[in-house]
Amino acid sequence: MDIREGLTFDDVLLVPKYSNITSRSQTSLTTKLSRNISLNIPLVSANMDTVTESAMAVVMAREGGIGIIHRFLTIKEEVNEILKTKRSGSVMIEKPYVIGPDQTVNEAIEYMQEKGVSGLLVANGESKLAGILTSRDVQFADSSHLVK
Structure with missing residues (x-):
């Protein structure tokens, strides 16, 4: 069995140092989640029932990250959460209620x-x-x- 070392927030320390970057706009936080999915910010919300449903997924998407909707939903509930998330991203709602x-x-x-x-x-x-x-x-x- 291949057991890898895991890190927590307490294991990582960012030390301020001098940089040649003169403006924050010169940096890119873009990262690849998968071969086909790029994120503008390297943030993914936890797929926990107390964390990510449609509301969190919408906010994460608007900010450039991604929200993974948790698995403790019925198929119908999961479809509804995804539809709410997708619907919120539309500038024009094609089939309004x-x-x-x-x-x-x-x-x-x-x-x-x-x-x-x-x-x-x-x-x-x-x-x-x-x-x-x-x-x-x-x-x-x-x-x-x-x-x-």
């Missing part, structure tokens, strides 16, 4: 929670945009009222 004006505020809240979003498009039967409903709009609204 939509509700009709005849639905109740309570139905809208449940749909937002189910999809993990804070806003919905409100469209009439002809798919014409009637408005945008956000979590702030429904915060103090009567849950039995229609979205209209």
Whole structure:
């Protein structure tokens, strides 16, 4: 068995020294995670259930690192976490979540929670945009009222 030496944070010490680099912008932190995946910063969040789900994966991706979603999810939950992560990176959402004006505020809240979003498009039967409903709009609204 080949046992390798492992290092912890206490085993490593960075000593300040003189450098010819005159600006931080001259350095590159880019590193390869695999043959096909490059990271802009050499940071990977732990694939632990208390650390990385979609929220952490989104933040890591925006900062240039990567978040590995943990394995203690059902397949359906894992797919949902990945979809949330991928969806957040889109500048334009191709298939936004939509509700009709005849639905109740309570139905809208449940749909937002189910999809993990804070806003919905409100469209009439002809798919014409009637408005945008956000979590702030429904915060103090009567849950039995229609979205209209």
